[in-house]
Amino acid sequence: MKIAKFLVVVGTLAATGCDSKSGHGRAVEYHSQIEELAVQQEPPDPLVESQACGRVIYMHYCQICHGDEGRGDGFNSGNLAVTPRDFSVPAFWKTATQENLLSAITAGGTAVGKSVLMPAWGKTLSPGQIDNVVAFLRTVPALVEKRALAERELAEQEENEEEEEEKSDQQNEH
Ligand code: HEC
Secondary structure (H helix, E strand, O other): OHHHHHHHHHHHHHHOOOOOOOOOHHHHHHHHHHHHHHHHOOOOOOOOHHHHHHHHHHHHHOHHHHOOOOOOOOHHHHHOOOOOOOOOOHHHHHHOOHHHHHHHHHHOHHHHOOOOOOOOOOOOOOHHHHHHHHHHHOOHHHHHHHHHHHHHHHHHHHHHHHHHHHHHHHHHHO
16 A cells, blocks of 8 residues: 555656656656655645645755745754745735746745845756745645644644543542
């Protein structure tokens, strides 16, 4: 079952611009390893092909600065004088244009008047891969919201359970 899932994902990636035909040769060698990783930690939501492919690229190249959930809080973010963009903020997406996103990723922060601390990826990722990573970034606010909701529900459930336990303890005392 796991293997079948793995093959589906690899097949999907091959069809969406994550493969050697559209990508940079060296980057692709890495991909087979992280594709496996991506299968282990399945996306929190069924993402469409381009988004799922973009997520693999994101987790490999961007997560170190922009964070697991795209909140700009990756492991390396503390070393940077400028905080990496938090993609979970809906207000950002109201002003972000596709053109700007593509330029920032392809040519780096300076191409759009932002910090040089945002590297250029145009020599590492193909245009198709950059399209996919943007498709994934667009899903970040919904994914973060969904996770927060699930966490709140879990906390409420636990609280209720504790209350019930207290009640039954009190009843037992009488
Ligand atoms: C070395 C750390 C680092 C890595 C790795 C990194 N970024 Fe960034 N990124 C930044 C920083 C810092 C900024 C904020 C620049 C600013 O606000 O001046 C930024 C900004 C951006 C922006 C611009 C958002 C805006 O404000 O318009 C986009 C888009 C972006 N990153 C996407 C990516 C993607 C996609 C990847 C992976 C392919 C990636 N970044 C990898 C550090 C990084």
